[in-house]
Amino acid sequence: MSASAVLLTLSVASPGHAATAYTPEAACSAEFGGTWSRTSDGHRTLTTEYSGAKWGDVYLMYNRATGANCVTTVKTKFLGTGSSMDARVYVQGASDWKRDSGYYNYYAAVRVSASGKCVKYDGIITTGSDYAINGRYTWGNCG
Numbered sequence: 001m002s003a004s005a006v007l008l009t010l011s012v013a014s015p016g017h018a019a020t021a022y023t024p025e026a027a028c029s030a031e032f033g034g035t036w037s038r039t040s041d042g043h044r045t046l047t048t049e050y051s052g053a054k055w056g057d058v059y060l061m062y063n064r065a066t067g068a069n070c071v072t073t074v075k076t077k078f079l080g081t082g083s084s085m086d087a088r089v090y091v092q093g094a095s096d097w098k099r100d101s102g103y104y105n106y107y108a109a110v111r112v113s114a115s116g117k118c119v120k121y122d123g124i125i126t127t128g129s130d131y132a133i134n135g136r137y138t139w140g141n142c143g
Helices: 003-017 024-032
Strands: 037-047 054-063 068-075 083-091 098-104 107-113 119-127 130-140
Touching: 024 037, 024 054, 024 068, 024 107, 037 119, 054 119, 054 130, 068 083, 068 119, 083 107, 098 107
Parallel strands: none
Antiparallel strands: 037 054, 037 130, 054 068, 068 107, 083 098, 083 119, 119 130
16 A cells, blocks of 8 residues: 555544544543433533634533533534633532633543532633633533
8 A cells, every 4th residue: 555545544534533532421431430421401512702613512421320420521623732621510509610620632521429409510611812601500400
């Protein structure tokens, strides 16, 4: 096989990874172990405030074995480049949001135990002067 054929094959195969490097299940599992499932009403698209471009998604996940929730903000733009990111969850009865904040290449993830309580969640990605934020700001996923 010629070198150009190899390069052609690699360039054709690469775009499959361009959408995102992590699924929300993989992000929560990488950070906290275990098996995570998407919840009902547990997804929001993160679009920028100024241009309306999609930069990522935020997911509320559940681990049936432990009863824990994981919120993960997963980038779909600027992959591999550090961006200011937040994954946040607010457990009913808590005094404030629990968050994972920092400069990340692919995702931010936070875990809470919320057995018997409702949660709110959101995600934020900031790059330069623009940002993307979305979430569910009403109580839900109670239990």
